[in-house]
Amino acid sequence: MASHRRPKPASRTRVTVLTATAAAAVAISSQAAQAAPAKQTLKSVKAQVTAIYDETEKVTEKLDGAKEKQEKLQKQVSEIQDEVAREQGELNGLQDQLGALASAQYRSGGIDESVQLLLSADPDDYLDKASTLDQLSSKQADALEQIAAKKRSLDQQKAEAATKLQELDDTRAELAKNKKEIQAKLAKATKLLNSLTAAQRASIAASNASAASRAASRVDLGDDTAATARAAEALAAGKTKIGSPYVYGASGPNSFDCSGFTSWAYAQAGVSIPRTSESQASAGTRIYSQSQLKPGDLVIFYSDYHHVGLYAGNGMVLHAPRTGESVKYESIGDMPFQFGVRI
Template sequence: MRGRVPVATGLAAAVLLLPMTSAQADPKPTIAEAQAKLKKLNSQADKIVDDYNAANEKYKKAKKKYDSVNDDYQKQYHQVDALRQSVVSIAVNTYQTGDVALMGGVFYGSDPESALSGMAALDQLSQGRAQQLAEYEAAIKGLKDKRDAQKSAFDDAAKTKSDLSKKKADAEKLVKEQKSLLVKLGAYNAGNPNSAGITYTGSASGNALTALQFAYKQVGKPYRYGGTGPGSWDCSGLTQAAWAAAGVSLPRTTYEQWSWGANRRVSLSKLQPGDLLFHPGIGHVGIYAGDGKVVHAPQTGDVVKVVSLSGYGSIAGAVRP
């Protein structure tokens, strides 16, 4: 029996010889921990998505303004160019008849300032040409104003696009974390962008019926932040499109829809089909379908669905479009 190593001593030695990396590795999160983290991410999602939607709306408006100003600038530029050709003809005629030598900046300058700098030559021209040249001068000044407005609109659009890019990055990071956890939990639902939805058979009437029929046809389509259809939706994108089908124009974001309905609030005890139901914090919105049901686009990894009022969660208030 001499030389036998005691069992406890042998096990201790074996443990010491094991690689340290596996012992030091961070343990994988449990299902409960993953669920808790997902719940926290979902609570953050509403604000991040609404921030993204607000930035996107601001960018679209800024770009639309820039496009409009730029279009006006281009039209004015062509008008000025036509007047320039007319003024050049006057210059050529003046030169041929030996009147005066006009300042070249009036006719050949590459920008409004250089053209304006040569306008002193107007005083040297005969009265008969003054009106045509005055029109040219006014057009040049108008072009300069439009160019300045164009730059301002462009700068604003560029800034809002930068803000939008940051908001999008925040949303994408959140979505990646949500998707990873949902896959781990076996709860990720990719949905079907071509889902035919289901038929609404509730008690709604009038334009509320039209809105709910539209919303029910979206059931089964995936949730996607910033989604405004037709293949995916976020919560306010769905409510906006559903009521647009019924002839009612809602703002884009959840917060805007809540503010829009400031004078249209209704008691939760008097809900009617078609009413908009907002979660606390006004970060999520769905449509009351009647009979204790709500249709909404929940969150990443889920699809447009019909749930019970209790399954929908807490309600901060309701708006009747």
């Protein structure tokens, strides 16, 4: 007769280990599920990248403004320093003349107190002593007056130079900050794009290229004419740059940001306009009605004026849109229109 034995019950230790292992497996699985990021859709990534590029353009205009300010300050500082050098030379010449006068008096019998005062370090202090001026000849008084005036002017120029140099340092710091912010935003956009598959990235590139091609070949600009000859020339120049890439801080001739494109176009017409979109917003006569816009007018977009293009006619603008895109035509209704500017 076969022996029937009941299975040996699992030990408490073994049950505990198995239970702990199962619990750990569940916990790890749960954590992995939480840690694994949800795969973003192509549409979601494109929307995020577009938003980042829009933010980048705002900072780019600040960068352009800081660059323009830096160039002006550098020129002003150079001019002031040249003036300081010139006035220092004139002051040295006046003091030499005064020294010659003192030497002549010494040779003729010694330097009196009035001439000694002429040679003092602070001629203004001497001039305040009106009673002593009576002891001076008119020639001596004139020499002292000139020295005092020149010294005041020189001190003022030096103070102005110091102020401008500090402002220049602050502007350079602002430039560095703007560049760093732009680079961080572009790096973020690149990281998002790199999270896509090669096929998805190719799809975005093909879509952008196709849109640009359609815009260039099928756009109907109507038959309206520019309000001025310079506006017509600026628009004509801008059309030759269709397809040129957007690059932050660039102002041509091979790449552009938005205000770099418009300032370059007008420069080809012999007209100098400010470098940034915010400044260009005040560069001419504002046109608030879209129906009154003429080809070549500047068109300002967004409430903070951070984007600008050229009105091309029939509700279309020619502009440098954003990073990743090129100079192209686009409907004026695609962006929040503020007003036009007639140069």
